[in-house]
Amino acid sequence: MYFVVINALIGFFFLFLIIIGILLKYHSFIPINAIGILIVSATIFFDKTQDILPGNVILIMLALVIIFITDIIFIFRDFREEVTDVEAKRRQRYLIVGNNEHFKLVRDIALIKSDIELHKNIPLADRVQAAELIKQGNQFFEKEQYQDALEQYDLSCDLVKSSVGYLNQSGVLLKSGQFEDALVFAQKAAETKSNFYEAYLNQGVALEKMKEFSDALKKYEQAAKLNPDEDEAWFCAANILFKMGKYVQAINNYDKALALQGKNFDAWYYKGIALQRTGKLAEALRAFEQANKLKSHHAKLHYRMGNILTALNRDSEAIAAYEKSIRLNPESEEAWNNLGVTLNKIGRLNDALKCYERATKINDKYAEAWFNRALALDTLNKTKKAYESYLKFIAAAPEAMEQRVEMAKKRANEIKLKLKNKEHNSLFSFKKRGASKSKKKK
Incomplete structure (x- = not known):
């Protein structure tokens, strides 16, 4: 009995990891833990029939250990950057489109259904089919079959002109690089539902991709007004202001984003650059130090920290920062050159010369x-x-x-x-x- 209980608990643990994998889109968890459940089930079955041999028990235990080790590797890989509560909610609500891509496609079934149910004048069968088509489109999107996804969203909107259907069309078009068409559908989503935060966000992304920064900024600001507790709109607005060279305003928006989501590496990093460009070196260094706590293996970050430390006459710290940057990216001619400048500054001219020579060999x-x-x-x-x-x-x-x-x-x-x-x-x-x-x- 004790043996069965232990195996049952192990089986439930594997099932828990499979559910986590499904919810958070970590597909690598699913097959390996499914194998674990099969092994545990077989073990319980053979134990009941008393057909299990001592040698087989050793093999089974070895297989389970391998699965546990594999899970640890996957956990280290997939969770090496902490998944915050905010990020977990986003993954439940939206399809994951990729790193540093801020446009949205709705995945939450309840949101899809509630949006379609607003159209009471449409026959029930059409409403049900429209929701199903969006779900199918989402499945195609997750498989990176973007044209098929677009067709499903389009068919859904033929049945019910839903804001979610238009939004997801804009999202898949943004992913496909069709920015002008994406803008049209994001505008349709906003027309269908005037307070639709995600529709304004997608419009902003489309306009930003089209290099229409002033118009993009207006859309991000509208999104922020609709949902001031959402950090992404503030962050996107800050990025636009940064690109426009309006660094003081960009810093203010980065601060708003960070007040809502303090573990945004890019917000700390670009805030640091903006502060550096406005001459606030000590504050810039503090921003970079915060960024470093979130992502310590970022070569350009350490290079920028080295530049500030040099300007602040903290030369030994600057040298250490440049050396770390070079360890992370040995082919950075800028890091080699600036290390040389700092070494020259403290009188190590021969060492500086070696750095300059390395920089010229690279470029x-x-x-x-x-x-x-x-x-x-x-x-x-x-x-x-x-x-x-x-x-x-x-x-x-x-x-x-x-x-x-x-x-x-x-x-x-x-x-x-x-x-x-x-x-x-x-x-x-x-x-x-x-x-x-x-x-x-x-």
Whole structure:
């Protein structure tokens, strides 16, 4: 009996993980735990019939251990970033469209039915069929069969012109990159249901994708007014303001988003950049530190922290930040160059030179690194190599570096003249020694 109870509990645990997998869309949980339930069921059956052998028990236990280990791996992989209550509710309400995609498709069956039931003038059979077609469209969407999903949503709207049907059409069109058509259907959703938060959000995303930032901002602001407790609208508005260079307003909106959802890495990260660009370096660093708590393996984040720490004269911390950035992304020429600048700042010129050389190897057209390499070599009196680096810089420099180009040209000409005079003096000295030897022979 004890053996049966233990196996039954294990079976219920596997069933629980399957339900979690279905609800949160972690499909990898389903097959492995289904196998676990089958093994447990077989074990109970064979135990009752007393056909189970000691050797088979060992094999069964080994199989269950493997399943448990696999579950741990999946949990670590899928939950390594904490799923918040807000995110869990979104996954229940909406189809998951992907990272950093903020448009919506409704998946909640109750919401779909309640929206369609508003159309009492439509025959019941048509209303039932319309809801079923949206559910089928959602299934196709989850399988990434977007054209099939669109057809189901379209058929549903032929039966009942529901706001959810139009919204989901806009969502699948956004996913497919058909932004103008997506905007039309999101507008239809808003016309069908005037206070439909998700419809304004989808309109904003479509307009943003079409680079119509001012209009996109208006839609995000409308969405935020309709649902001020939803962080995504504030976050999307902040991103638009950031793109428009309105950093102070962007910071205010990021703050509103973070007050509602404090574990939004991107909000902390872009707030930090916005603060940096408004000259608030200490505040920017604090924002980056918050972002680092949420995602510590982000190379660009550590690079940006290094830049601020350098500007704040916290050079040893800056070097550590650049080194971490490079460990995460060894091919970042910018991180190598800026590490070199900071090393040069504290007098480690030879180490700085190695960094500049690594940066130019990664990107032969990286003008900043060629200029810094030239200055370092010049300081170390390696004038010939410095001359070559100045020429490389001049060839690679954009128009924005015009002042540095003039300086580099002047210095390159000075070195060229110096090298030419040195060569001339060496040749003259050689000829003079040759003439003296000839006289001695006579």
